[in-house]
Amino acid sequence: MAALRYNMVTILGATASGKTAIAAHLAKSIGGEIISADSRQVYRGMDIGTGKDLSDYIIDGTLVPYHLIDIANAGYQYNVFEYQRDFLNVFDKLQKTREVSGTMRRNRFIHRGHTERLQINSGSGE
Numbered sequence: 001m002a003a004l005r006y007n008m009v010t011i012l013g014a015t016a017s018g019k020t021a022i023a024a025h026l027a028k029s030i031g032g033e034i035i036s037a038d039s040r041q042v043y044r045g046m047d048i049g050t051g052k053d054l055s056d057y058i059i060d061g062t063l064v065p066y067h068l069i070d071i072a073n074a075g076y077q078y079n080v081f082e083y084q085r086d087f088l089n090v091f092d093k094l095q096k097t098r099e100v101s102g103t104m105r106r107n108r109f110i111h112r113g114h115t116e117r118l119q120i121n122s123g124s125g126e
Helices: 019-030 080-096 108-122
Strands: 008-012 033-037 101-105
C-alpha cells in the first residue's frame, strides 16, 4: 500500500479549546507554518476579545511563522472571498517552498468557502 502524502493539517475545535497551542507545537515539530482561519483575528488592534494570544506562537523561544492575522483594519468588512483569495495566495506560496502548512479553523463559513475551492482545484474531492 502506498503511503499517503498530505500537504495540510487542519485543527478543528471549540472556542478556547487550545487549537492555537496544538497548531504551534505541531508546526514547530514538522517545520511548518500556520495559516489562521479565525474570522476575528484578521483585524489589527483587536487583540482583546478575539483570543489573539500571539505568545502561543512562540515555542521554546522560537516564533512559529503564522499568516492571516492582523491583515485588515478594524471596521473593514473583510469577507469570505477575500479570505479565500488570501488563503490561496499563502497556501500556494508555502507549497512552492515545500513547507507543510497547518491551518486553524474556527469559523465554519470561512472553512467551507476555501475547502470547496481547494477540492475543485485538486480534482480529487478528498
